[in-house]
Amino acid sequence: MVACSVGEQHFLKGGIAQELRTDGRKRLTYRHTYVETGVIPQANGSARVRIGGTDVIASVKAEIGRPSSLQPDKGKVAVFIDCSPTAEPTFGGRGGEELSSELALALQRCLLGGKSGAGAGINLSSLLIKEGRVCWDLYIDGLVISSDGNLLDALSAAIKAALTNTALPKVQVSAEVADDEQPEIDISDEEYQQFDTSSVPIIVTLTKVGEHYIVDATEEEESQMSLAVSISVNRAGHICGLTKRGGSGLDQSVILDMISVAKHVSETLMNKLDSKISAAEACEDES
Amino acid sequence: MMMRKIQLPFTQTQKVRYERAIERLQSLSSTVNSDASVIVTDTIPVNHEDAFLKGHGTSEVDGELLATVCGVVERVDKLVYVRTLRARYKPEVGDIVVGRVIEVAQKRWRVELNFTQDGVLMLSSMNMPDGSQRRRTSVDELNMRNIFVEHDVVCAEVRSIQHDGSLQLHARSQKYGKLEKGQLLKVDPYLVKRSKHHFHYIESLGIDLIIGCNGFIWVGEHVEVRDPVMMIDGQKDDEMISSSSSTKEQSHTPLETRQNICRIGNAIRVLSNLGFTVTVQVITETVNLSNSKNVDIHEMLCSEFHVLVAENEAERRREKRKK
Numbered sequence: 001m002v003a004c005s006v007g008e009q010h011f012l013k014g015g016i017a018q019e020l021r022t023d024g025r026k027r028l029t030y031r032h033t034y035v036e037t038g039v040i041p042q043a044n045g046s047a048r049v050r051i052g053g054t055d056v057i058a059s060v061k062a063e064i065g066r067p068s069s070l071q072p073d074k075g076k077v078a079v080f081i082d083c084s085p086t087a088e089p090t091f092g093g094r095g096g097e098e099l100s101s102e103l104a105l106a107l108q109r110c111l112l113g114g115k116s117g118a119g120a121g122i123n124l125s126s127l128l129i130k131e132g133r134v135c136w137d138l139y140i141d142g143l144v145i146s147s148d149g150n151l152l153d154a155l156s157a158a159i160k161a162a163l164t165n166t167a168l169p170k171v172q173v174s175a176e177v178a179d180d181e182q183p184e185i186d187i188s189d190e191e192y193q194q195f196d197t198s199s200v201p202i203i204v205t206l207t208k209v210g211e212h213y214i215v216d217a218t219e220e221e222e223s224q225m226s227l228a229v230s231i232s233v234n235r236a237g238h239i240c241g242l243t244k245r246g247g248s249g250l251d252q253s254v255i256l257d258m259i260s261v262a263k264h265v266s267e268t269l270m271n272k273l274d275s276k277i278s279a280a281e282a283c284e285d286e287s
Numbered sequence: 288m289m290m291r292k293i294q295l296p297f298t299q300t301q302k303v304r305y306e307r308a309i310e311r312l313q314s315l316s317s318t319v320n321s322d323a324s325v326i327v328t329d330t331i332p333v334n335h336e337d338a339f340l341k342g343h344g345t346s347e348v349d350g351e352l353l354a355t356v357c358g359v360v361e362r363v364d365k366l367v368y369v370r371t372l373r374a375r376y377k378p379e380v381g382d383i384v385v386g387r388v389i390e391v392a393q394k395r396w397r398v399e400l401n402f403t404q405d406g407v408l409m410l411s412s413m414n415m416p417d418g419s420q421r422r423r424t425s426v427d428e429l430n431m432r433n434i435f436v437e438h439d440v441v442c443a444e445v446r447s448i449q450h451d452g453s454l455q456l457h458a459r460s461q462k463y464g465k466l467e468k469g470q471l472l473k474v475d476p477y478l479v480k481r482s483k484h485h486f487h488y489i490e491s492l493g494i495d496l497i498i499g500c501n502g503f504i505w506v507g508e509h510v511e512v513r514d515p516v517m518m519i520d521g522q523k524d525d526e527m528i529s530s531s532s533s534t535k536e537q538s539h540t541p542l543e544t545r546q547n548i549c550r551i552g553n554a555i556r557v558l559s560n561l562g563f564t565v566t567v568q569v570i571t572e573t574v575n576l577s578n579s580k581n582v583d584i585h586e587m588l589c590s591e592f593h594v595l596v597a598e599n600e601a602e603r604r605r606e607k608r609k610k
Contacts, residue, residue, distance in 0.1 A: 003387060003438040007467025011507075014539040015549075022470050023556075024549040024584025032589055034296050 002219050009224055013210040021214070021221070023052075028265055030216045033157070035276040037165040038284040045166025045195070047280070049158040051216065053148030055087075058140065058158035060166045064185060065137035067128065075127020075135040079108045080142070081155065087147040096144075099151075102245075103142070106152055107159065110203055110232035110241035111140075121200045121232070121240055122163070130173045133183055149219040152230050156203035161277045163200055165284075167192035201234040201241070202270055204262040208246075213258060215265055229258055233266035295560070295590045308597040315604045323361075325354040325369060333367060342368025376401045376476040376501035378454055382445040383485040385471065385499030386456075388435045394428055396435055398443070400501045401476060404453050408435075408443055412457035440466040440505065442497055461512045462486060468540055469495070469507020470552055474559040476502035480566065487567045492547040496567060504565065506551050508540050546584065550574050553587040557596055572603065 004012070015021050025031070031052030040046035043059035050056075065076060081104040083096030090096070113120035127136040140162070142155045170191040174184040207217040207228040217225065227246030234240055239259060244250070297305060325331060331352045333339050341347060344356040345367060354360070358371040378384070378400075386398035386406055398406040410423050410431060435441060442463050443456040458464055479502055487496040488509055497505040540548070554573035558565050576599055577587050586592065 003389070005387070005439045005467070006436075007465070008440065008470065011468050011470065011540065015545060018539065018542050018545060020542065020545050020549060020584075022549065022552065023588065024546075024553055026585075029585060036296075 002223050004220055004223055008220075012220060012224060016209050016212050016214060016221075023218070025216075027212060027214045028261065030269060031218075033272070033276065035157070035161050035273070035280045036283075037161055037277065037280040043162075044168065045162045045164070047158050047161030047165055047277075049154050049161060051150060051154045051157070052218065053146060054150055054154045055144075055146040056151065056154045056158045057143045057145060058155065058162040059143075060159075060162045061139045061141070062166070062168055063137045063139065064129075064171070064187075065135055066182075067132060067135045069132075071124075072132035073128055074124040075137065077112055077122055077124065077127070077138045077140065079104050079111065079140045079159075081107065081144070082142070083144045083147070087144050091144075103152060103155060106203075106230060106241075106243045107140075107142070107155060109243065110156065110201055110230075111159070113240070121234060123196065123199065126196065129171050129185075130183060134171070134173055134185060136168060147219065149217045149222045150205060153203050153205050153216065156201070156232065157273055160197060160200045160202055160273065161280070163195050163197045164277050165281065166195040168195060169193075199234050199236075201232040202266060202273065203230050203232045203241075204266045204269065205230040206258050206262060208248075208250075213261075229255070229262075231259060231262040231266075233263055233270075235270060237263055237267065239263075295593055297590050297594070301590055301594050305594045305597055308594070308601045311601040312597075312604065315601070315608060324359050326357045327354060329354045331360055331367060331369075338365060340366045342366045344369030344371060372477050373475055374477075375403055378402060378445045378448060378501070379481070380445055380447060382481065382500035383442065383497070384445060384456070384501045385440065385442050385466070385497055385503035385505050386501065387471070387503075388437055388439045388441060391431055391435070391437060394423070396431070396441075398441060398456060400454070401473070401503065402454055402501065406443075406445075406454040406456045408441070408456040408458065412446060412455070412459065414459050414461070435465060440471050442466055442499070442505065445500075466497070466505050466507060468510070469505055469548060472504045472506065472552055472555050472559075474502045474504060474555065474565055475562075476500070478502065478559060478562070478565045479504075480564055482566070484567075489547075489551075489567075489571065492551075493544050494547050494551060496551065496570070498565060498567070504555055506548050506555070508544050508548070549584050550577060550587070553577075553584060557587060557593055561593060561597055561600075563596075563600055569600070569603075572599070 012022060016027060019026050034050045036048040038046060039048045039057060040059045044062045046059040048057045067074060081100045083091040083100050085092035111121045127138065129135055140159055142158060144151055170188040170193055172186040204215060205228055206213045206215060207222060207225045209221055209224050214221065225246060226248040227244060227250065230243045231239060232241040331345060331354055333352050344354060344358060346353050346355050354369050356369050356371045358369040361368055361370050384400055386400040388396050389399050389405065390397040394410045396408045398408055400406045410428060413434065416434065443458040444463065446455040446457040448454055479498055479500055481500055485498050489496060493509045495507050495509045551570060551574055554570050555565060557573060558569060563569060573596055576595065580595065582592055
């Protein structure tokens with residue numbers, strides 16, 4: 001938790017009111033964002049995203065699993081977030097658990113849609129190998145290395161980049177098998193198939209500080225926030241999820257206003273992120 | 288000479304330009320001390336015939352003296368030690384520091400200074416707000432929160448370092464005290480060199496800049512140092528109160544001043560990223576560079592401007608050497 005004196009608080013809020021934040025940004029400008037992919041060789045896909053002082057890593061690990069009996073035609077995805085004590089000493093021990101589970105839940109909602117699997121950012125059917133028998137289990141792990149606010153946006157961007165980086169090996173399933181037996185599978189070492197991430201949403205968090213709301217709040221700004229609304233938007237401009245933090249209430253018209261602003265912001269952010277991801281992928285191929 | 292790896296994504300041309308600038312900086316830096324910088328497990332050359340004393344950051348392994356930390360080898364008579372870079376602040380008496388109050392305790396404030404312990408500012412080593420000189424009473428002690436509360440940013444001077452390593456501060460002048468209307472930046476303490484002046488009033492921009500020796504840098508709106516004699520005058524005292532209440536209402540810093548504060552703040556961030564010494568000359572030069580190149584305040588943090596600053600610094604040092 002960052003400390004902020006009364007004088008600094010006034011300065012910070014005044015800056016937001018005047019459209020000039022402490023690092024020279026406007027209210028709806030993101031900090032400089034850097035993307036690196038393929039940072040963890042053991043994972044099927046991984047990415048590291050830095051937004052200003054916030055630094056996160058996401059990795060995707062795929063395992064062969066069995067679809068649940070309720071949804072035999074879909075694969076499974078699980079999201080876990082870990083807040084490293086290097087980011088903040090209070091994250092040590094069990095201190096970061098609350099934040100970790102809150103972030104994981106928000107991401108799960110935004111990426112996986114409802115219980116029925118409707119509205120999912122990740123196409124779960126594409127993870128199926130043989131109906132009711134074999135499917136891919138994706139384990140998405142996020143790690144917060146250094147925290148300077150806006151963790152949710154950074155994590156969603158990292159997950160999108162990691163999924164783009166993910167290559168799943170081609171799997172051959174032996175055709176004839178008895179009903180109650182697990183079929184034999186053959187995982188190819190050479191043939192890989194890229195994961196389709198065009199529909200994976202990104203999250204834009206609007207943080208209300210004083211009278212105005214801003215995107216990409218730093219930790220100092222977050223310490224002064226009254227509430228924050230995280231809106232996940234996909235490439236088509238559709239809202240995939242919405243979560244709100246913070247105690248104070250919001251007027252209905254303000255929420256609608258925020259959604260349209262988030263949509264607008266996400267468009268430029270998505271384009272920037274896509275070009276950065278493809279540049280990072282090209283860079284990785286070179287080295 | 289070592290240069291820490293910069294964590295910025297450069298394009299190919301930017302990378303080449305940056306490396307060339309750093310190379311030029313290295314060739315310009317004095318060659319006397321160039322072999323003195325060590326990393327962990329480097330051998331420190333010593334004359335084994337002469338007696339020498341192992342200091343901090345050194346260890347003898349198989350008859351060889353090795354460095355256990357990264358830094359610069361220093362030799363004082365027989366003592367050989369490694370002065371670490373990127374460590375916490377090492378105070379010296381008389382240093383001007385900027386810190387943050389973290390606790391109001393009995394007769395003292397505890398101040399965070401990026402030192403191994405918290406600094407201690409005694410109530411008795413503060414000037415009274417009204418400028419009078421007397422013993423502090425228990426009433427004064429109860430009113431300590433009228434002076435500083437938790438989280439306040441304060442500026443003070445190092446008075447003494449106790450035998451147990453704790454740090455005493457004092458603020459016996461009008462120029463010390465609470466800092467408001469601005470932002471606090473933190474850089475590595477080794478980037479700040481001790482000099483005659485740590486308080487700077489940049490008149491053309493209307494900015495106060497306080498470069499604390501502990502690496503905390505305050506950039507804020509300029510405030511006139513109030514003369515304590517004026518405060519004794521009753522009539523003027525009332526005026527002061529009325530004016531201070533009116534300034535509280537219009538707490539908004541003028542936009543132009545704010546732009547200058549942000550620009551200076553970002554200049555310091557860039558210099559700290561590059562690992563360049565932070566002095567007022569370099570800061571103003573960086574600000575001027577950004578103005579002349581028409582770089583937007585936020586764009587100062589992108590890689591292109593970092594390269595520009597590195598090239599500019601190489602050029603500046605070359606010119607300085609020529610003279």
